[in-house]
Amino acid sequence: MKKLIKQALTLVAGTSLVATSIWAQSPVKIGMITTLSTPGGYLGEDVRDGFMLAVSEEGGKLGGTPVEVLIEDDGVNPVNGKQIAERFIERDRVSIITGIIFSNISPVVAPMARKAGLFYISPNSGPSQFAGAQCHEDYFVASWQNDTLHESAGIAATELGYKSALIMAPNYQAGKDALNGFKRYFKGQIVDEIYVKLGQTDYAAEIAKIRSANPEMVFQFLPGGMGINFLKQYSQAGLMGKIPQVLAAPSMDIKIMSAIGPGAAGIMNTSHWNHDLDNAANKRFLAGFRSKYNREPTVYASQGYDTAKLIASALRATGGKVLEDKTGFRAALKAANFESTRGKFRFGKNNHPIHHWYLREVVQENGKMANRIVRTIAEDHQDSYVSKCPLP
Amino acid sequence: MILFIEQLLNGVQFGMFLFLVSAGLTLIFGIMGVINLAHGSLYMVGAYGTALGMSWTGSFWGSLLIALPASALVGWTIEKLIIRLLYTRDHLDQVLATFGVILFLNELITILFGRSPLFLSIPEELSASLEILPGLNYPLYRLLIILVGLLVAAMMRWMITRTRAGMLIRAGTTHREMVEALGVNITLLNTGLFVTGAVFAGFAGAMAGPLVSVGVGMGEGLLILCFVCIVIGGVGSTKGAFVGSLLIGIVDTLGRAFLPDVLKVFLPPATAAGVGAGVSSMLVYILMALVLTFRPEGLFPVKGRKAA
Numbered sequence: 001m002k003k004l005i006k007q008a009l010t011l012v013a014g015t016s017l018v019a020t021s022i023w024a025q026s027p028v029k030i031g032m033i034t035t036l037s038t039p040g041g042y043l044g045e046d047v048r049d050g051f052m053l054a055v056s057e058e059g060g061k062l063g064g065t066p067v068e069v070l071i072e073d074d075g076v077n078p079v080n081g082k083q084i085a086e087r088f089i090e091r092d093r094v095s096i097i098t099g100i101i102f103s104n105i106s107p108v109v110a111p112m113a114r115k116a117g118l119f120y121i122s123p124n125s126g127p128s129q130f131a132g133a134q135c136h137e138d139y140f141v142a143s144w145q146n147d148t149l150h151e152s153a154g155i156a157a158t159e160l161g162y163k164s165a166l167i168m169a170p171n172y173q174a175g176k177d178a179l180n181g182f183k184r185y186f187k188g189q190i191v192d193e194i195y196v197k198l199g200q201t202d203y204a205a206e207i208a209k210i211r212s213a214n215p216e217m218v219f220q221f222l223p224g225g226m227g228i229n230f231l232k233q234y235s236q237a238g239l240m241g242k243i244p245q246v247l248a249a250p251s252m253d254i255k256i257m258s259a260i261g262p263g264a265a266g267i268m269n270t271s272h273w274n275h276d277l278d279n280a281a282n283k284r285f286l287a288g289f290r291s292k293y294n295r296e297p298t299v300y301a302s303q304g305y306d307t308a309k310l311i312a313s314a315l316r317a318t319g320g321k322v323l324e325d326k327t328g329f330r331a332a333l334k335a336a337n338f339e340s341t342r343g344k345f346r347f348g349k350n351n352h353p354i355h356h357w358y359l360r361e362v363v364q365e366n367g368k369m370a371n372r373i374v375r376t377i378a379e380d381h382q383d384s385y386v387s388k389c390p391l392p
Numbered sequence: 393m394i395l396f397i398e399q400l401l402n403g404v405q406f407g408m409f410l411f412l413v414s415a416g417l418t419l420i421f422g423i424m425g426v427i428n429l430a431h432g433s434l435y436m437v438g439a440y441g442t443a444l445g446m447s448w449t450g451s452f453w454g455s456l457l458i459a460l461p462a463s464a465l466v467g468w469t470i471e472k473l474i475i476r477l478l479y480t481r482d483h484l485d486q487v488l489a490t491f492g493v494i495l496f497l498n499e500l501i502t503i504l505f506g507r508s509p510l511f512l513s514i515p516e517e518l519s520a521s522l523e524i525l526p527g528l529n530y531p532l533y534r535l536l537i538i539l540v541g542l543l544v545a546a547m548m549r550w551m552i553t554r555t556r557a558g559m560l561i562r563a564g565t566t567h568r569e570m571v572e573a574l575g576v577n578i579t580l581l582n583t584g585l586f587v588t589g590a591v592f593a594g595f596a597g598a599m600a601g602p603l604v605s606v607g608v609g610m611g612e613g614l615l616i617l618c619f620v621c622i623v624i625g626g627v628g629s630t631k632g633a634f635v636g637s638l639l640i641g642i643v644d645t646l647g648r649a650f651l652p653d654v655l656k657v658f659l660p661p662a663t664a665a666g667v668g669a670g671v672s673s674m675l676v677y678i679l680m681a682l683v684l685t686f687r688p689e690g691l692f693p694v695k696g697r698k699a700a
Contacts, residue, residue: 039607179662201604202406209395236533
């Protein structure tokens with residue numbers, strides 16, 4: 001952890017040293033609070049690596065402005081998140097806070113950023129309360145509003161013709177957003193709703209319930225290690241072939257499917273991004289990520305990269321001013337004048353994205369598991385809270 | 393009915409897990425008088441040992457040959473270097489020192505294995521499920537865990553009631569000074585006890601490896617439940633640890649499985665699911681409060697033992 005920060009700091013310090021001598025400009029400080037430990041740690045690692053890929057493409061700059069990225073691990077613990085945010089705000093004097101993965105941290109940190117008058121730009125978590133009545137002009141989400149992930153899965157499940165579903169999520173904000181999102185668009189009958197503990201590892205009791213309820217399909221939102229544990233036990237219980245699942249992107253990323261192996265083939269899931277999306281930004285991102293880190297990126301890496309590119313576009317527009325020109329920076333962010341790896345991207349009035357959603361299928365390609373886009377399932381989809389947001 | 397039996401089995405299986413970890417904990421706490429927060433780390437060491445063993449030998453059984461000695465070795469080292477200095481100190485010092493051990497081991501594992509959790513597979517011959525009742529298929533591996541837990545419990549019972557070492561352990565729980573005065577090498581007894589506890593915890597970790605993800609800090613959540621188990625059962629009593637673990641395992645599982653359904657009678661389904669999940673995670677602590685209200689020493693208090 002310490003080593004990591006030190007690495008990031010020396011990287012940034014090295015590049016900014018060069019920069020200051022040329023531009024005589026102090027770097028823009030970006031505080032990244034993310035999840036690097038626990039079974040959900042790979043989410044934060046990928047957001048960080050995607051973000052830092054964009055920074056290293058410009059040799060330590062974003063949009064021509066030198067940046068200093070401070071990275072800390074919250075361990076999915078809101079108390080840690082709060083302490084890190086305090087340090088970033090009071091001691092390090094950052095201008096932008098980003099990086100938050102889990103929606104039990106963002107409701108703690110986002111109001112702190114707001115109170116301190118900083119910009120908050122999420123690369124992942126998009127809890128419902130900040131998309132509606134509590135939206136704010138300096139709060140941006142570059143990924144998605146939580147519900148929309150699962151709305152797309154609800155649309156897919158309906159289109160695939162399923163008449164009944166059992167739905168399951170962890171008992172916290174993003175879990176509730178997930179089940180509400182799925183129900184909003186699923187036309188069939190909900191057989192049962194199950195909430196599990198966040199971070200639960202053994203799902204024997206839940207799997208027994210699923211077997212006995214015998215629904216046509218299961219929708220679950222168990223991000224990161226939770227999903228891997230669940231799917232492994234689901235297939236151990238012999239249910240994988242019997243009761244199919246329709247999932248949203250976080251429940252079927254490349255880490256999860258490689259942990260499950262060939263048993264995951266055929267699982268339908270939805271996402272706003274995939275490796276095979278044919279656009280220049282995505283190709284550049286994939287090539288850069290593979291060569292820099294020597295592994296396949298997850299959807300989280302694409303979101304980290306997009307977040308950095310969004311910040312870069314705004315820094316370019318204001319000539320590197322953030323808090324000195326809040327109106328300009330805010331307008332530049334809102335314009336979203338950058339090439340997203342997901343293709344078309346714009347912000348709604350609540351500063352949450354409007355973009356396409358795709359139906360994907362897990363396939364085995366050259367002995368490796370991968371998602372392949374089947375078709376577009378929702379065009380220019382927007383979250384359902386936007387009407388409650390008072391922003392113009 | 394079949395669902396109930398299946399959930400009951402799930403509860404028993406979870407209870408056996410808890411027992412393997414809490415058996416060592418109760419002996420160390422009850423006899424040596426040491427609060428060992430790092431006991432969960434030994435569980436983690438067992439799981440990582442299995443992961444390592446599986447990548448070396450390719451077989452789950454072979455990996456046990458690495459996991460068990462590894463946890464014994466780590467337990468022995470911790471006892472030699474740290475716990476030994478803490479016998480005469482008060483509980484706060486013990487908590488601080490063993491908490492330090494948790495941080496140290498977590499960091500060490502991160503350096504050795506990285507932060508991403510590892511995922512092991514169930515040995516091929518145990519990946520099937522067995523039809524124990526018509527319409528009830530139960531995974532063989534989980535049945536094995538129940539069986540192993542029962543075996544360990546029986547072995548422990550025999551060891552404690554029938555062997556010389558067990559006699560000394562029982563004597564040590566209640567009359568520590570007297571045992572020492574009789575010339576028994578209490579240092580050796582303590583080391584042996586600590587290592588045995590470590591091996592049990594490591595064994596639980598090894599058995600858990602194929603079911604759940606093997607990750608840094610995986611034992612910490614379990615440790616809290618294990619403390620609940622031994623407090624309910626009566627500190628220092630292996631019988632108490634067994635009954636306490638079973639009780640907690642069953643209450644926790646059945647609560648998770650059926651409480652939301654019960655609440656659905658009074659509440660709208662979406663609320664019931666949320667409230668049910670919340671209440672069921674509190675259930676074990678409510679149970680502990682109830683037991684302690686009526687039996688402050690636990691269900692099976694060790695006779696003559698001074699309250700810690």
